[in-house]
Amino acid sequence: MNVREIPCREMKKILSDPWVDTSRKPWVSGDIAYVPVQKGYSYTLTLPERRRKGRGYQKIGSIIAFHGEQPGADVIDEVRNLHHPQGIIWYRGHHGEMRIPDIVLLYGEVSDTIHKESGLLYHLNPTKVMFSQGNREEKQRIANLVKPGEQICDMFAGIGYFTLPMAKAGGFIHALEINPDAVHYLEKNVRENALDSRIRITMGDCRKTITGTYDRIHMGYYEAAGFLDAALAHVKSGTVLHVHGIGDNTTEIQEHLKTFGLTATLAHRIIKKIGPGKVHTVTDVVIS
Numbered sequence: 001m002n003v004r005e006i007p008c009r010e011m012k013k014i015l016s017d018p019w020v021d022t023s024r025k026p027w028v029s030g031d032i033a034y035v036p037v038q039k040g041y042s043y044t045l046t047l048p049e050r051r052r053k054g055r056g057y058q059k060i061g062s063i064i065a066f067h068g069e070q071p072g073a074d075v076i077d078e079v080r081n082l083h084h085p086q087g088i089i090w091y092r093g094h095h096g097e098m099r100i101p102d103i104v105l106l107y108g109e110v111s112d113t114i115h116k117e118s119g120l121l122y123h124l125n126p127t128k129v130m131f132s133q134g135n136r137e138e139k140q141r142i143a144n145l146v147k148p149g150e151q152i153c154d155m156f157a158g159i160g161y162f163t164l165p166m167a168k169a170g171g172f173i174h175a176l177e178i179n180p181d182a183v184h185y186l187e188k189n190v191r192e193n194a195l196d197s198r199i200r201i202t203m204g205d206c207r208k209t210i211t212g213t214y215d216r217i218h219m220g221y222y223e224a225a226g227f228l229d230a231a232l233a234h235v236k237s238g239t240v241l242h243v244h245g246i247g248d249n250t251t252e253i254q255e256h257l258k259t260f261g262l263t264a265t266l267a268h269r270i271i272k273k274i275g276p277g278k279v280h281t282v283t284d285v286v287i288s
């Protein structure tokens, strides 16, 4: 596929240009969109055709990460020649409550890398902590909802995928995270992006470390609904909760609200497909 490399922020401007092949989807990696080019127009790069099944690959800093089926040697060679990565890994899945990646090293080596996304820098080692680029639109949607000065709790902060965009949007974030490795990168990322005055980090189980009352509570964890008893003790009228899950979690949310004698309006949306018949969802809950 012939493409031109365009900064994501310029995508809107070029989409109706005659050279854009609108029958094919642009491929986005970090802050760059690889936009398919119509026959007869100049291009800057030829990407390998997507032969892989599953979710393809992500570029995380200087690392290429494959998901889904294990890629063959030909695909690894193509990707090596195209991106010249420091290392190539294959994600077989994630383990346990801390979502520790289960990876196989396919090429090179993997150490700490810096990933740039939407003007923010994320330090991480993709073999130690999770990074999901599939949630990119959701991160932007949440950042757009944040009003300057809001008091926000991010109950599953990880390395800051949501914490940082929410702080950049003007929120004050209490970031909770149980995994010491993730906290190490989160601290580094807060400093790197000069957001120290807006983010307070507490390491430990969010059910024990959540304190105070918030305007917004972000719950970016598939089992988030099971943590609502902790979250709902820290809401007021108007608090918005973003409760992630797999499939429809609205019945479980309503049950927890009932236990607390609360009413709320719920809006449910799909973030991405995560497997056959399985979707990653988020429900926005606005307390009455």
Ligand SMILES: C[S@+](CC[C@H](N)C(=O)[O-])C[C@H]1O[C@@H](n2cnc3c(N)ncnc32)[C@H](O)[C@@H]1O
Binding pocket: 097, 098, 099, 130, 131, 132, 135, 155, 156, 157, 158, 159, 161, 176, 177, 178, 179, 182, 204, 205, 206, 207, 220, 221
């Ligand atoms: C990495 S995932 C976050 C995924 C993120 N929402 C995304 O879509 O990319 C969940 C994070 O919650 C953390 N976590 C799990 N249980 C927790 C708990 N009880 N308290 C605080 N953090 C927890 C994990 O260590 C992990 O870093």
